[in-house]
Amino acid sequence: MLALFSLALAAVVAAQTLSPSVQHAKRSQLPSGWSRVRRHAPDAVLPLRFGLAQPNIDFNTLEELLNDVSHPESPNYGNHWTATRVAEHFAPSDEAVHAVTSWISENGVPRGRVHVSKTKGWIMLNATVAEAEALLNTQYHVYEHDSGKQHVACDAYNLPAHIVPHVEVVTPSIDFNAILSKRSSSSTSTHIKLGQPGTGTVNPKLTKSVSTILHELENCNTQITPACLRALYGFLYAPLAGSKNSYGIVEYTPQAYRPADLDMFATNFSSIGKTLIGARPVLASIDGGVVQDISESFDFNGESNLDLEYAMNLVTAQQPVTLYQVGDLEMGASFNNLLDALDGSFCTFEGGDDPTNDGIYPDNVAGGYQKDDCGIIKPANVISTSYGYNEADLSPAYTARQCAEYAKLGLLGVTVIYSSGDNGVSGNGGLCLNPDGTQTTDGKIFNPSFPSTCPFVTSIGATQVNPGAKVTDPESACNQVIFSGGGFSNYFPIPDYQKAVVASYLKNSPPPYASTVFNSTGLSRTYPDLAANGANYVIAIDGQFGLVFGTSASAPVVGAMLTMINDARITIGKTPIGFINPTIYSPAFRGAFNDITNGTNPGCGTSGFYTAKGYDPVTGLGTPNFPRLLAEWLLLK
Structure with a gap:
């Protein structure tokens, strides 16, 4: 029985090692302002990071978990989770950590160079460009922005089929997340719009100045005050x-x-x-x-x-x-x-x-x-x-x-x-x-x-x-x-x-x-x-x-x-x-x-x-x- 189990385990390992390479991510075009300037040097070092997939994050699972503590008919109503429990529940599995680290080691990177973050969310190693290109079946290039900022990226990358379910993202790879040294006035980014005036986000509308405040409740149709809100909704509470x-x-x-x-x-x-x-x-x-x-x-x-x-x-x-x-x-x-x-x-x-x-x-x-x-x-x-x-x-x-x-x-x-x-x-x-x-x-x-x-x-x-x-x-x-x-x-x-x-x-x-x-x-x-x-x-x-x-x-x-x-x-x-x-x-x-x-x-x-x-x-x-x-x-x- 033990021999049969060993043979089965060996077959699984062999299948995983030989699993086909599939494309995990590809960029359709370069972001505005960037151009490719050269292949990256093979002996240059990249801070290679594998972001592992979080379990239990699909919509139906999240809804079920929330209903358990939020639905009034649930026996667990109000039994909210601790931050530690949330972190542990959505942390990548030990199986994912083992699969990715083993794959990296099988490709010639010593285990001593591979590190796992405290949250188990990232597997990290400093890899040469040659090692990263071999792992990901890709090529890394140096890109330059109009501002002079340089960035390292690839056009696409691949992972073995048995690794794909465990990895959400690899960095650096196709994304251009370099912090530019200056901002373009023609930028269409939305992240700075939330607090900026006149950008279309949900902002209150001012109609006119008020010289006399009408405190009486009979004036709530023209002026809303805290007293009006308390009266409207019965909101009296100390x-x-x-x-x-x-x-x-x-x-x-x-x-x-x-x-x-x-x-x-x-x-x-x-x-x-x-x-x-x-x-x-x-x-x-x-x-x-x-x-x-x-x-x-x-x-x-x-x-x-x-x-x-x-x-x-x-x-x-x-x-x-x-x-x-x-x-x-x-x-x-x-x-x-x-x-x-x-x-x-x-x-x-x-x-x-x-x-x-x-x-x-x-x-x-x-x-x-x-x-x-x-x-x-x-x-x-x-x-x-x-x-x-x-x-x-x-x-x-x-x-x-x-x-x-x-x-x-x-x-x-x-x-x-x-x-x-x-x-x-x-x-x-x-x-x-x-x-x-x-x-x-x-x-x-x-x-x-x-x-x-x-x-x-x-x-x-x-x-x-x-x-x-x-x-x-x-x-x-x-x-x-x-x-x-x-x-x-x-x-x-x-x-x-x-x-x-x-x-x-x-x-x-x-x-x-x-x-x-x-x-x-x-x-x-x-x-x-x-x-x-x-x-x-x-x-x-x-x-x-x-x-x-x-x-x-x-x-x-x-x-x-x-x-x-x-x-x-x-x-x-x-x-x-x-x-x-x-x-x-x-x-x-x-x-x-x-x-x-x-x-x-x-x-x-x-x-x-x-x-x-x-x-x-x-x-x-x-x-x-x-x-x-x-x-x-x-x-x-």
Whole structure:
């Protein structure tokens, strides 16, 4: 028997050693500005890295894992994972490590030169060009950029068939992730756009200055104040567990709050208990993020002022608010840079950040941030972000990688909130899709927003108190200045928690558009999940008061309410609510929202989608009924 087993094992090893070489990656063309100058010297040394595939990362597995800790009917509801468990569960297998290291050794590289990273995510060796070319059946060349920067890459590379399932990426290989010594003014990269004014991301819209603040609730149809929001949603709560709870607001440099404006807002809108005059968010700087005071105007201060003035007021001075300020003034940043800081393993997952869309740190430009912040921050219980891309701006692979990371945060017990966009069914900048995938202002195909289309975040749309209406009257979908972003993803499948409500919406309130206009299959993720008022917000901005509109306002308001629900649960010894979508779509929570049944979200030459009884892709499940939500979540385990 032992002899037979030995023969079988030898046959397997031989089959693996002789497995055919298959192409693993190929570049179709050179990036703009680069040209090939020569073959690389065979004795030159390359820092060769093999990024190993993460297990359990497919959509169905992630959804199953999240439902186990997030669905209210699960016996494990609220039993969130530790960061160590998350890292171990998604770490590459010992089988993958053994297979790759053995293959490298079989090809003449001594095992003593092959190293495995602590997370088991990377296998590393310093190889000569000749060794790397033999391993990968390729040729390495030196390329030069117009700026003079040089980079080493190959056009394509191969791996043995039995190694392919274990490897996500090899570096250096086909990618051009060299940090250029200067930036081209004609660059079309999107990574610096999140915090830059006038770039089409989700930014609040300023309509006019306000000389007189109307504090009375009967004026909420023309001016929204913290008092109006508390009245609209029954949001009266004084926190008790502030030191044990956390709420994070995300901003991207050069967006920055003005301290004097925070004090001006606090002076006019006192919160429950201790005053907020002089209070500041707790700064968590990521990749050189700084609250800059070089440029001051609504374009630079509007977003951050809005988010922090309302978030801090609504959770009161008893609950600290953390400001995740992301990106230096030179490079800027993206959502992936934020995720790098929250989870160190994400920095290298599937090859790491994309230089086309993300800030690549260290930033070696003069004045740039000289570190790479990976895993430096413990995530807050609730994280609210009022920025977004058009889904079509990014590749399906890029969005899938990021969406998987939001699922991991959900396993940790983090609630991730994104605003749904301000252009209805159009994308940022009023862009719509064409049949060839391009985006133009005269396109006819609906253009969904990311990360709102990721099934593992909670997307927030916008409502309004109608002109002339009372604060006690039903709200409508926001149709003043901005339109609540909403629609159907072209990338992500429908999650289990949405299947029933989306089927009901398409059956009972079918949109009057052809299948060529939007993803009408009923098999894709829809958004938003919830909504809150997004019209006529009074904010202090650059020393005066003004009125702003946007889902940029809706997101931090919902985040504040969820933070206070966490406070109540923590006070009585329960866990934070974590990923909320399976819960809010469950039958037990059906009456915990104010259903919005009036209004549409126009765009792309249409009226967009229509609100309806129950769920709709304009205002989601509706606006929060805070007392009902609090009661229901306190009843859960």
